[in-house]
Amino acid sequence: MATEKYNLKQEIETVREDCLRPTQKWGRSTQTWIGCLLIVMGWGLYCYIHQLRDGLGVTAMRDYVSWGLYISTFIFFIGISHSGTLVSAILRITKQEWRRPITRSAELLTFVSLLFGGIIPIIDLGRPDRLPNLVLFGRIQSPLMWDIIAICTYLVGSTLFLFLPMIPDMALCRDRLTVCDSPFKKFKKWLYTKMAIGWKGTKSQWHRLELTMTIMTIVIIPVAVSVHTVVSYIFAMTLRPGWNSTVFGPYFVAGALYSGSAGVVLGMAAFRKLYHLEKYITPRHFDLMGRIVLALTLIYAYLNLNEYWIPAYNMVTAEGHLLSDLFYGSYSKAFWTCQFGTVLLPIIIMSIPKGRTVTILTITCIIIVAGAWVKRYLIVVPTLLHPFMPIQEVPGTWSSYFPNYVEFSVTAACLAGIFLVITLFSKLFPMMAVWEVEKGILIEHDKQAAIELRTKREAEEAKIMGKRLKTGFEPLK
Amino acid sequence: MQEDNKQNNKTDRRNFLRKSLITGSILTAGAIGLEKVFPGEKDSGEKVKVLTPDGKVYVASSEHLKEYRPPPVTNAEARKGIANKKFVMVIDLAKCDGCKTCTVACQAMHFTESDREWIKVFKMQDADATAPYFFPKPCFHCDNPPCTKVCPVNATFKRQDGIVLIDNERCIGCRMCMAACPYSTRFFNWSHPDPKQTAAVGNTPYSPEQSVPRRMGTVEKCDFCPDMIRQGKMPACVSGCPMDAIYFGDQNEDAVTNASGVTVKLSQLLEDNAGYRHLEELGTKPRVYYLPPKNRKYPIPDMKSVGNEKKEKKHIEMDMGIMQM
Numbered sequence: 086m087a088t089e090k091y092n093l094k095q096e097i098e099t100v101r102e103d104c105l106r107p108t109q110k111w112g113r114s115t116q117t118w119i120g121c122l123l124i125v126m127g128w129g130l131y132c133y134i135h136q137l138r139d140g141l142g143v144t145a146m147r148d149y150v151s152w153g154l155y156i157s158t159f160i161f162f163i164g165i166s167h168s169g170t171l172v173s174a175i176l177r178i179t180k181q182e183w184r185r186p187i188t189r190s191a192e193l194l195t196f197v198s199l200l201f202g203g204i205i206p207i208i209d210l211g212r213p214d215r216l217p218n219l220v221l222f223g224r225i226q227s228p229l230m231w232d233i234i235a236i237c238t239y240l241v242g243s244t245l246f247l248f249l250p251m252i253p254d255m256a257l258c259r260d261r262l263t264v265c266d267s268p269f270k271k272f273k274k275w276l277y278t279k280m281a282i283g284w285k286g287t288k289s290q291w292h293r294l295e296l297t298m299t300i301m302t303i304v305i306i307p308v309a310v311s312v313h314t315v316v317s318y319i320f321a322m323t324l325r326p327g328w329n330s331t332v333f334g335p336y337f338v339a340g341a342l343y344s345g346s347a348g349v350v351l352g353m354a355a356f357r358k359l360y361h362l363e364k365y366i367t368p369r370h371f372d373l374m375g376r377i378v379l380a381l382t383l384i385y386a387y388l389n390l391n392e393y394w395i396p397a398y399n400m401v402t403a404e405g406h407l408l409s410d411l412f413y414g415s416y417s418k419a420f421w422t423c424q425f426g427t428v429l430l431p432i433i434i435m436s437i438p439k440g441r442t443v444t445i446l447t448i449t450c451i452i453i454v455a456g457a458w459v460k461r462y463l464i465v466v467p468t469l470l471h472p473f474m475p476i477q478e479v480p481g482t483w484s485s486y487f488p489n490y491v492e493f494s495v496t497a498a499c500l501a502g503i504f505l506v507i508t509l510f511s512k513l514f515p516m517m518a519v520w521e522v523e524k525g526i527l528i529e530h531d532k533q534a535a536i537e538l539r540t541k542r543e544a545e546e547a548k549i550m551g552k553r554l555k556t557g558f559e560p561l562k
Numbered sequence: 563m564q565e566d567n568k569q570n571n572k573t574d575r576r577n578f579l580r581k582s583l584i585t586g587s588i589l590t591a592g593a594i595g596l597e598k599v600f601p602g603e604k605d606s607g608e609k610v611k612v613l614t615p616d617g618k619v620y621v622a623s624s625e626h627l628k629e630y631r632p633p634p635v636t637n638a639e640a641r642k643g644i645a646n647k648k649f650v651m652v653i654d655l656a657k658c659d660g661c662k663t664c665t666v667a668c669q670a671m672h673f674t675e676s677d678r679e680w681i682k683v684f685k686m687q688d689a690d691a692t693a694p695y696f697f698p699k700p701c702f703h704c705d706n707p708p709c710t711k712v713c714p715v716n717a718t719f720k721r722q723d724g725i726v727l728i729d730n731e732r733c734i735g736c737r738m739c740m741a742a743c744p745y746s747t748r749f750f751n752w753s754h755p756d757p758k759q760t761a762a763v764g765n766t767p768y769s770p771e772q773s774v775p776r777r778m779g780t781v782e783k784c785d786f787c788p789d790m791i792r793q794g795k796m797p798a799c800v801s802g803c804p805m806d807a808i809y810f811g812d813q814n815e816d817a818v819t820n821a822s823g824v825t826v827k828l829s830q831l832l833e834d835n836a837g838y839r840h841l842e843e844l845g846t847k848p849r850v851y852y853l854p855p856k857n858r859k860y861p862i863p864d865m866k867s868v869g870n871e872k873k874e875k876k877h878i879e880m881d882m883g884i885m886q887m
């Protein structure tokens with residue numbers, strides 16, 4: 086019994102070690118990586134300043150395609166931000182034990198992609214200097230206002246959702262960081278102390294934390310669903326062919342979950358590899374996540390069918406032009422690649438067990454995420470190129486669209502920003518929720534002990550029964 | 563009223579429009595303009611030199627110089643609109659010969675660049691077998707405007723006189739309204755306004771009613787020339803149309819007038835000519851009516867010369883393809 090206890094302690098100690106190790110040193114490769122990200126962001130910032138000074142005319146957008154890569158990326162990032170809610174909240178609610186090592190990274194992904202997703206519409210504004218007008222003259226009737234409210238709510242919610250389970254870990258970091266020999270370490274100590282907000286691990290504190298987490302888990306799911314629904318409304322509330330669709334809300338939510346869950350798999354794969362967490366994030370996790378991604382891809386495929394098949398059957402004039410362009414026109418290659426390559430193919434791959442192994446699932450998820458991005462673009466741009474009034478006698482740059490270097494640079498800078506925040510986060514804080522994993526081990530251990538106990542008792546009972554049989558009772562007559 | 567007045571100096575007006583208004587009629591001093599200026603006309607007043615935006619200098623009598631733009635109304639007033647009026651436009655497609663003079667007059671009035679057509683003349687063909695026609699399209703000033711509904715800051719608004727305007731001092735440039743307008747009516751100021759045009763605008767103070775000076779990062783569109791209406795004049799496109807194809811007036815008075823000053827009963831005009839509104843099924847309730855191109859007064863437009871004809875044609879064939887499937 087004593088050795089067992091010792092083993093358990095040691096196991097927990099290794100967990101803590103493994104989780105906190107990446108936060109202790111900043112290697113060469115990390116520095117190079119951060120440097121590269123900063124260069125990309127710097128160049129993006131330069132392009133953005135250029136855009137601020139000379140107007141959105143420096144992008145490829147013109148009067149017909151008045152929304153382009155920026156708005157597509159906005160929907161894509163908001164979609165990715167559904168990952169955290171899904172994995173974390175839904176798996177929490179359904180008490181899935183295997184979620185424990187992956188919740189933190191999922192929640193972080195939500196928070197960061199939402200942060201940058203929220204910045205992009207501001208980048209896309211013609212007059213960012215007039216943002217205060219939204220408060221001064223805001224109109225609640227505008228779908229854009231719904232977006233702003235929903236995204237801000239979700240941002241607050243997901244910040245809490247990320248922060249709350251970090252409190253015990255922050256206390257752990259605070260207690261473990263004993264030598265503060267450099268200003269950076271002093272800063273870290275200060276940060277951990279502040280973020281632990283006086284966590285001592287008392288019973289009442291645990292109780293309160295668990296209660297708040299339960300409430301947050303329940304609240305965050307409808308908020309997340311509402312966010313992507315109203316994002317779809319900025320399109321669905323117009324009369325444009327291809328946007329004016331009643332399935333747009335669920336279609337966007339499904340698309341968000343599809344790309345977001347694939348994003349979680351990518352996060353899992355990256356941290357597993359980089360921070361040597363193979364022991365915790367196991368092939369079993371990939372198998373289970375693969376099943377989830379598969380289920381969500383199937384739902385997404387089903388909504389795609391509804392979104393395209395019904396209008397394609399009817400071919401109403403204006404929508405017919407748009408659909409012809411998507412099906413056999415200038416966007417057909419991208420469209421069919423998206424439908425077959427990034428929806429159907431992943432479904433087939435993930436349906437076979439071999440397709441859910443670590444490497445193959447990771448590659449499949451890269452395809453899914455890229456496909457989801459392109460699909461967003463295909464929702465925004467072709468519709469704008471097929472208005473009700475024909476496009477006649479306009480400069481060539483108006484009647485076609487492909488993002489130019491400014492848009493690509495600024496978008497790349499946003500993506501780099503996401504990576505930078507994730508990297509910095511993972512270098513400061515443990516990327517697995519230490520206490521959650523510990524708890525998992527304890528639960529596992531208890532289960533094991535219970536099973537052992539039961540088998541022991543059963544054996545004993547059997548022995549007794551056997552004895553009884555041997556001693557022999559009077560056979561019943 | 564103004565209509566009778568118009569009838570009398572019809573020729574004057576036409577000449578004036580051709581010569582002065584189209585070139586912008588801007589003076590050295592900036593915000594004063596010309597009402598009636600004819601170079602070389604005999605008069606008694608003092609001669610002054612007048613500079614047009616294209617660099618030509620005219621000598622005109624000071625007598626004929628008039629305040630060109632009245633001091634703009636306040637923003638609050640511009641948002642309210644003119645009481646007891648409901649402005650409507652009727653475009654007779656049987657008369658429009660696609661000369662685009664309306665577009666040019668509008669561009670001169672609003673100091674717009676040539677590729678930006680607040681009123682644009684389309685060449686339309688509804689089906690393969692039907693005859694093509696010219697289709698001038700301003701902003702429809704819809705009564706159920708999808709564009710104003712979606713504006714997050716109330717920068718674009720519907721007034722009591724039916725006109726939909728934009729306040730470019732409030733617009734944040736989100737372009738939600740451009741996505742919402744089903745008629746591709748709105749334009750965005752992607753870059754700094756053309757310096758030549760800015761110079762022509764001069765230091766006119768901004769009012770949503772005249773839409774200038776324009777600002778980078780904001781939206782603009784046809785405004786039905788409310789500043790002209792306030793002066794008892796017609797919008798630039800109406801008085802500029804040499805075919806008398808565009809009528810403008812007040813629905814409450816049930817009267818519309820064209821460039822020649824012919825005033826007709828609106829309800830009668832629509833009834834006699836089977837007037838209709840474009841894409842009625844969208845439910846936007848436009849304030850612009852069209853009279854069908856019946857007994858037209860011009861040769862039918864050549865659809866082969868339309869820029870995107872080939873693409874559109876392909877679409878039609880594709881549609882047929884899927885229907886046979």
Ligand code: SF4
Nearest residue numbers: 701702703704709743
């Ligand atoms: S035509 Fe377009 S811009 Fe004009 S009122 Fe209607 S929706 Fe608005």
Ligand code: SF4
Nearest residue numbers: 713733734736737739
């Ligand atoms: S672009 Fe300007 S006018 Fe149009 S919806 Fe946005 S704020 Fe309103």
